[in-house]
Amino acid sequence: MGTTVATRTESGSTDYFQPGNYVIDIIRRAVANQQCVRVSAEGRGTLLLLPKRGEYIAEFPDPAQFFATPAKEFQVDVMETEPAALPRGAAHGRNIDELMWNAAYHASDGRLMEGCRRDDVVQFRHWPNLSRLPTTPNTMRVVALLTRHPTSITLARHLLKIDAGEIYQIYSAAQCAGIAHVLNRKPEDPVLKPHRNQALLGMLLNKIAGL
Numbered sequence: 001m002g003t004t005v006a007t008r009t010e011s012g013s014t015d016y017f018q019p020g021n022y023v024i025d026i027i028r029r030a031v032a033n034q035q036c037v038r039v040s041a042e043g044r045g046t047l048l049l050l051p052k053r054g055e056y057i058a059e060f061p062d063p064a065q066f067f068a069t070p071a072k073e074f075q076v077d078v079m080e081t082e083p084a085a086l087p088r089g090a091a092h093g094r095n096i097d098e099l100m101w102n103a104a105y106h107a108s109d110g111r112l113m114e115g116c117r118r119d120d121v122v123q124f125r126h127w128p129n130l131s132r133l134p135t136t137p138n139t140m141r142v143v144a145l146l147t148r149h150p151t152s153i154t155l156a157r158h159l160l161k162i163d164a165g166e167i168y169q170i171y172s173a174a175q176c177a178g179i180a181h182v183l184n185r186k187p188e189d190p191v192l193k194p195h196r197n198q199a200l201l202g203m204l205l206n207k208i209a210g211l
Helices: 023-032 063-068 096-108 139-148 153-160 164-176 198-209
Strands: 036-041 045-050 055-059 075-079 121-124 180-182
Touching: 023 036, 023 045, 023 063, 023 096, 045 096, 055 096, 063 096, 096 164, 121 139, 121 164, 139 153, 139 164, 153 164, 164 180
Parallel strands: none
Antiparallel strands: 036 045, 036 075, 045 055, 121 180
């Protein structure tokens, strides 16, 4: 994957992004509730989520643009069951944890994901497959430190002498992918409601209107 650089810098107050404003929230809701959904945005591409398999299939020309698109611009179609066969041309799906990293990484743009803190003491559970993920120039150094030594995000930034926005982007991506473990507090688990089946809802409303 390509290497991008977070450009935001640390100031008196940390910039945060709300995952609910991006496609990452759509993905997390589908995964949490084991819903097979098709996510699409005109001119941006399409994403098929297969949570029961732990996989996804994507068709989009620019992942960074797709994941940075506001959530309100996406159409979400809930499928009652996962397809028995993958779409033509797809030999297999990709690991959904990689998708979570991608989605949070691009939505971050150097900001911390809401729910993460600068003073979090973090340890990474394992090395992510960086060859298949978007990274910053210092991602490997951050991962090497946090897999070996539990460290606060702020201290890690100073030890490695890197920009705040860069480590915020890496931490947000790792947190979303389930790699980052916070040791100094118990993070609040967000309430992730299932997606409504809009087609079924429309049929019910039409039926009610005809009574």
